[in-house]
Amino acid sequence: MNFGWIDKRRIPLAWLLLTRQPFRLFVALAGICFAGILMFMQLGFRDGLFDASITVHKLFDADLVLISPRSKSSISMAGFPRRRLVQVMAHEDVVGITPVNWNFLLWRNPKTLSTRSILALGFEPNDRLFTDSNLSRKAKTLTQYGRVLFDERSRKEFGPIAKWFREGKRIETELAGKRIRVTGLISLGPSFGADGNLITSRETYLDLMPNNPPGSIEIGLIRLKVGANPYMVRQILSRSLPKDVKVLTLKDFLEFEKNYWRSSTSIGFIFSLGAAMGFVVGCVIVYQILYSDVSDHLPEYATLIAMGYKLKNLFGVVAREGFLLAVMGYLPAYAAGQGLYALVRSSTNLPVAMNASRALFVFFMILFMCMISALLAMRRLVDADPAEIF
Amino acid sequence: MKNPTSQNSLLFPSVSIKSLSHYFGKGTNKRRILDSISMKIYPGEVVILTGPSGCGKTTLLTLIGALRKVQSGDLNVLGTELQGSRRRERQKLRCQIGMIFQGHNLLAFLTSEQNVQMGSDLLNGYSYSERRAQARQCLRDVGLEDELNKLPHDLSGGQKQRVAIARALAARPQLLLADEPTAALDSSTGREVVNLLKKLSKEKACAVLMVTHDPRILDVADRVLKMEDGRINPAI
Numbered sequence: 001m002n003f004g005w006i007d008k009r010r011i012p013l014a015w016l017l018l019t020r021q022p023f024r025l026f027v028a029l030a031g032i033c034f035a036g037i038l039m040f041m042q043l044g045f046r047d048g049l050f051d052a053s054i055t056v057h058k059l060f061d062a063d064l065v066l067i068s069p070r071s072k073s074s075i076s077m078a079g080f081p082r083r084r085l086v087q088v089m090a091h092e093d094v095v096g097i098t099p100v101n102w103n104f105l106l107w108r109n110p111k112t113l114s115t116r117s118i119l120a121l122g123f124e125p126n127d128r129l130f131t132d133s134n135l136s137r138k139a140k141t142l143t144q145y146g147r148v149l150f151d152e153r154s155r156k157e158f159g160p161i162a163k164w165f166r167e168g169k170r171i172e173t174e175l176a177g178k179r180i181r182v183t184g185l186i187s188l189g190p191s192f193g194a195d196g197n198l199i200t201s202r203e204t205y206l207d208l209m210p211n212n213p214p215g216s217i218e219i220g221l222i223r224l225k226v227g228a229n230p231y232m233v234r235q236i237l238s239r240s241l242p243k244d245v246k247v248l249t250l251k252d253f254l255e256f257e258k259n260y261w262r263s264s265t266s267i268g269f270i271f272s273l274g275a276a277m278g279f280v281v282g283c284v285i286v287y288q289i290l291y292s293d294v295s296d297h298l299p300e301y302a303t304l305i306a307m308g309y310k311l312k313n314l315f316g317v318v319a320r321e322g323f324l325l326a327v328m329g330y331l332p333a334y335a336a337g338q339g340l341y342a343l344v345r346s347s348t349n350l351p352v353a354m355n356a357s358r359a360l361f362v363f364f365m366i367l368f369m370c371m372i373s374a375l376l377a378m379r380r381l382v383d384a385d386p387a388e389i390f
Numbered sequence: 391m392k393n394p395t396s397q398n399s400l401l402f403p404s405v406s407i408k409s410l411s412h413y414f415g416k417g418t419n420k421r422r423i424l425d426s427i428s429m430k431i432y433p434g435e436v437v438i439l440t441g442p443s444g445c446g447k448t449t450l451l452t453l454i455g456a457l458r459k460v461q462s463g464d465l466n467v468l469g470t471e472l473q474g475s476r477r478r479e480r481q482k483l484r485c486q487i488g489m490i491f492q493g494h495n496l497l498a499f500l501t502s503e504q505n506v507q508m509g510s511d512l513l514n515g516y517s518y519s520e521r522r523a524q525a526r527q528c529l530r531d532v533g534l535e536d537e538l539n540k541l542p543h544d545l546s547g548g549q550k551q552r553v554a555i556a557r558a559l560a561a562r563p564q565l566l567l568a569d570e571p572t573a574a575l576d577s578s579t580g581r582e583v584v585n586l587l588k589k590l591s592k593e594k595a596c597a598v599l600m601v602t603h604d605p606r607i608l609d610v611a612d613r614v615l616k617m618e619d620g621r622i623n624p625a626i
Contacts, residue, residue, distance in 0.1 A: 007517035011504050013497075020499035020541075303495040306457055308485030308512050308561065387457040389491060 014320035017293065018328075028289040029329045032366060035282025036333025037340065039275045039362045040354075044341055046271035048352035050258045053192040055351070056119070057254050059130040062098070063230045064237070065253040066220030069246045073260035074119075075193040077102045079216035084245045088220070088237060093228035098127040101205045102218035107196070108174040109159040116157055119194035120148075120175070122205025128223070129199070134186075141183040142201040148175065152185040154196025161185075176208040192261055220245075275365075282369045286325060290377035294318060298384050306386035315378050322374030326367040333366070334359060402469070404565050404597040405431040405454055410463030411620075412449055423449045425620035426463065433564070436588055436598040438608055441617035447601045448569060450617075454599065455487055455567050456480040468564055485512050488558030488596070490568040490587075494550040496542040502529060502553045503538040509560030528556040531590060548579035552586065559590055566591055568600040577606055584610050 018025045057074070066085055070078035085097050101122035106115045123129050125139040141147050150171075152162035162185055164171050171182040180200070188197045206214055224233055230249045238247040248256060262268045294301070301314050337354060344352045412424040423446040431437050439447050452458045454467055456475070465472040470483045488509075496505045507525040510516070516524070529535055532552040542550055551571060558566060568587065572580030584600075584607045591598045600611070608614055616623045 009518050010511040011500065011507050013500075016499050016504070297497075299495065300497045303491070303497070304508065305481075306455065306484065306489050307509065307557075308481060308487075310481055386455075387452045389495060 031285030032329025038278030040337035042274035055189040062221035063224040064222040077218040085220035096223040098221040099217040100219040105176040110173040138184040151197035287373035302384040322370040326370035403430040408464040438611035488563035492570040509557040
């Protein structure tokens with residue numbers, strides 16, 4: 001093994017410059033930390049909002065999903081023939097299917113009697129719908145006609161359903177102009193498209209929407225054998241099925257929904273702009289700190305040049321200062337980001353969490369910010385004239 | 391005392407200057423600072439350059455120290471011709487020249503040991519611990535082995551100047567340039583510092599060129615050169 005670098009190392013000027021000026025270091029780190037937190041928060045909110053658009057989607061118990069090619073997002077789902085889903089059973093890897101109806105219906109708030117549109121899912125109560133096994137127990141009550149399960153996390157504008165239900169009240173109200181009864185609560189959460197959700201049987205659903213052709217569904221869930229490759233099966237299925245359906249893996253289905261909100265709304269732009277502001281503010285702070293640090297030590301740098309150090313060595317000192325600032329500023333920003341994410345999660349129900357790619361992205365933005373600032377501050381070093389210090 | 395010039399005249403000179411002139415400013419503001427100076431300094435010699443302010447002493451020192459470009463005339467320092475030299479050549483030459491400044495110019499954020507090691511770090515082919523040992527030895531030579539971990543602002547003026555000497559010597563220079571090394575010191579401390587400088591340079595066979603106003607230290611010199619209006623008048 002070669003320990004050459006240990007022997008070649010010199011006095012760690014950059015480290016000593018930073019640590020022997022604790023106040024300046026503190027200000028620099030506070031600035032970098034601020035920029036980092038701003039980026040973490042803005043990007044976290046952005047991704048969190050996109051994740052919030054798939055609160056229901058990601059609960060589906062499926063490996064592949066059939067949708068109509070005319071469907072653009074959860075708020076505009078188009079129907080396709082249920083036969084297509086049945087045809088899928090011909091593939092040997094397919095072990096189960098669940099036809100799902102998906103549409104927005106008008107819900108009357110039983111307290112204020114005002115109406116509001118709610119996302120209604122219709123499925124056969126004996127089928128598997130969500131990965132959460134709690135549902136199948138509650139779904140038994142749906143076999144009776146006119147029964148629904150209400151999402152207790154729906155916005156409060158739909159009425160105090162969960163509260164009344166827990167008090168043992170019998171809750172009957174109007175959905176799409178017909179009488180229904182709430183026989184249970186489920187926990188899904190509101191998403192971008194839907195302020196509230198409810199689940200019912202396909203029979204009830206078709207009765208609520210008499211214009212909906214009975215053979216038409218909006219989503220087809222397909223479950224595969226354990227160990228089957230969903231990508232391969234998807235390829236085979238999309239080749240054999242007619243063009244009136246689209247086969248997606250569950251991951252693509254989630255991406256399809258997120259992509260709608262990402263590309264067709266200004267949310268992405270607004271939050272990315274916020275993160276960019278953080279980046280710019282951080283650049284200005286780090287540049288100011290490094291520039292004044294170089295200026296303050298200009299006679300010392302000139303002395304080093306007079307002693308025989310190369311300008312390149314001094315550029316290296318400033319670059320290392322930038323690097324050290326980036327690393328030291330990132331760690332508290334990361335910790336603060338984690339803390340604030342937890343705070344946001346608990347107070348808004350928004351699914352905001354740290355993930356590796358964002359953590360890395362912010363680190364590289366901070367590194368980039370510090371190195372750019374160091375590069376600009378280096379220009380000042382050229383003014384270090386050793387002939388002036390005598 | 392023998393005349394060191396004649397004693398060393400067979401040696402290759404450390405510094406050899408021939409009709410060196412230097413100007414500041416441009417056009418009508420152009421001012422001559424050095425007027426065809428010629429002189430030689432031999433290894434082991436201690437030369438003091440004295441004269442009134444503004445006579446060009448410091449300019450000459452910075453030219454010899456390879457900190458300025460030579461405008462006209464020949465200047466050869468430790469075998470490097472500085473007329474028309476490249477930046478890289480000047481930087482390499484500076485590694486072999488020790489410099490001691492009027493205001494000590496220590497790095498405020500380094501301890502005395504680290505400051506001196508900034509000098510020995512310029513040596514190639516030595517490990518970190520060897521360079522640190524060299525730094526410690528140099529501090530011992532100037533009598534500061536107990537102040538290794540003090541920052542410059544905790545040292546007295548004389549101690550700071552001694553650290554600066556240790557730093558200059560840590561790079562094992564063959565030529566030492568000192569600009570008013572006693573200016574910020576009281577007379578007895580100044581005397582001590584200059585004696586130390588002379589003793590160490592003799593031990594290490596290092597030529598010394600010292601610029602000073604201070605008449606009390608002229609006697610340490612092997613040779614005193616008097617400068618006036620950019621010319622050298624041989625004195626003493």
